[in-house]
Amino acid sequence: MISFEHVTKKYGRETALNDVSFTLEKGKIYGFLGPNGSGKSTSLKMMAGLVFPTSGTVSVNGKKVDRKIAAEIAYLSELDFYYSAFTVQDxxxxxxxxxxxxxxxxAEELVAFMQLDPNKKLKQLSKGNRARLKLVVTLARNTPILLLDxxxxxxxxMVRESIVKGLxxxxxxANxxxxxxxxxxxxxxTLLDEVIAIQNGDIWAIENVEELRETKGLSVIEWMKQIF
Amino acid sequence: MEEFQASKPIYWQIVDRICHQIVRGEIQPGEKLPSVREMAIQTGVNPNTVQRTYSELERMAIVESKRGQGTFVTEAKDIIIELKSRLQREIIEVFVNNMKELGYTKEEMIIGLKNFVEKEDRG
Structure with missing residues (x-):
């Protein structure tokens, strides 16, 4: 379980998150959706203990998040950063x-699943294969929480589809x-249980996607257009 | 991965597809359905959604889940027959409503349908 209580994050005068409170339950797939600069990445980094709130509390499984939370969280960064001399196996x-x-x-199964060559240098990989490898090392961890930025x-x-199938x-x-x-x-x-809509550092809504379809007849995109 | 209409419940779209496959005979009575995980991978859909699909099919008595073995299509003939006639009713309902909307009478519908079917028979 992940919970934010009155979390505000400021970078200088810029407010990235504005007094945000919500709880994410165990065993679900959440989509954190919003335009660029809405506060999605900041929120994920706070869950991962990479960024800390200016005020308020972020906790994971009842513990206040600090750097040690890395033991319980697998985090896939949005950055395409790698050591160019490394092979896939390295x-x-x-x-x-x-x-x-x-x-x-x-990890071995995932490498085969993603059809990666363990001996290939990272700098020789396509961007798509580097993205696949990032998912391999994230999914190979047995952590209760996975954060994908x-x-x-x-x-x-093709790469997108292999990532969805990999997930x-x-x-x-269950866990x-x-x-x-x-x-x-x-x-x-089609992959999500719940959507979290975020814009300008505010959480606008958290909804179950099948309920959106069933009660409102809306797809996630249609729903986002309505609320933003 | 399969295509879905994003604005309709996905669990229901999968229920519908499985029912059609059973009526067409692509899935046989007594046949085992893929596990929730397999079905999720095949369709590209969240496993909780697939689980809901299976629960709904079970509620409709179209499938039975056997503990530790998986989910199986019913072998009860009356249920398959009922499913077949339900799908037929649904299609006829859409047809009749569309015809009504265009102002056709019952007699015209039946004559039109009869002519169409006979023409098809003759190739």
């Missing part, structure tokens, strides 16, 4: 060396909570 070894919950067997950004439809195949649905921040809704429309 990247996996390195990721495994940084955490205690790395599942080698799962813009996993689809700038990727072609559906390897998430432990893992997944939060996906994105402004590309199409890809995850």
């Amino acid at each position: 990247m996996i070894n390195f990721s495994a060396s940084q955490v205690s919950d790395f599942d080698w067997k799962k 813009e996993p689809f950004s700038g990727l072609d439809p 559906l195949s390897y998430i432990d649905f 893992q909570t997944v939060v996906i921040a994105t402004h590309e809704i199409d890809e995850i429309e």
Whole structure:
């Protein structure tokens, strides 16, 4: 469970999050949706203990978030940053060396699933394959929470589809909570349990997506257009 | 991955597809349905949604879940027959409503339908 209580984050005079409170439940897939600069990434980084609130409290499973939360959270960064001398296998070894919950067997399966060559240098990989590898090292961790920041950004439809399938195949649905921040809704429309709409640092609404379809006859995109 | 209408409940769209497959005979009575996870991967849909699909089919008595074994299509003939006639009723309802809207009488509908079917028979 992830909870924000009256969380405000300021960067200088800019307010990234404005007195935000919400709770995310265990075992669900959340879409954190909003335009660029809405506060999605800041929120995810706060859950991951990479950014701290100016005021208010962020807690994960009842504990106030600090740097040590990394043990319970797998975080996929939106950045395409990598050590160019590394091979795919080096990247996996390195990721495994940084955490205690790395599942080698799962990593191996995922590499095969994503059709990556373990011996290939990262600088020789396409952007799409680097995105796949990032997902491999994130999903190979057995953490109760997975945070994915813009996993689809700038990727072609084939890569997007393999990421969705990778998630559906390897998430432990009963036990893992997944939060996906994105402004590309199409890809995850069918994947989500709940949507969180965020704009200008305010949470506008949290809704169950099937309920939106059932009671309002709205797709997520139609709903977002209505509320923003 | 399959295409869905994003503005209608997805669990219901999958229920509908499975019912059609059963009526067409693509899924046989007694056949095992894919596990929730397999179905989620096949369709690209959230497993909780797939779970809801299976619960709904079970409520409709179209499938039975056997503990530890999975979900199976019913072998009860009356339920399959009822499903077949329900789908037929639904299609006829849409047809009749569309015709009514255009101002056709009952007699015209029946004559039109009869002519169409006979023409099809003759190829």
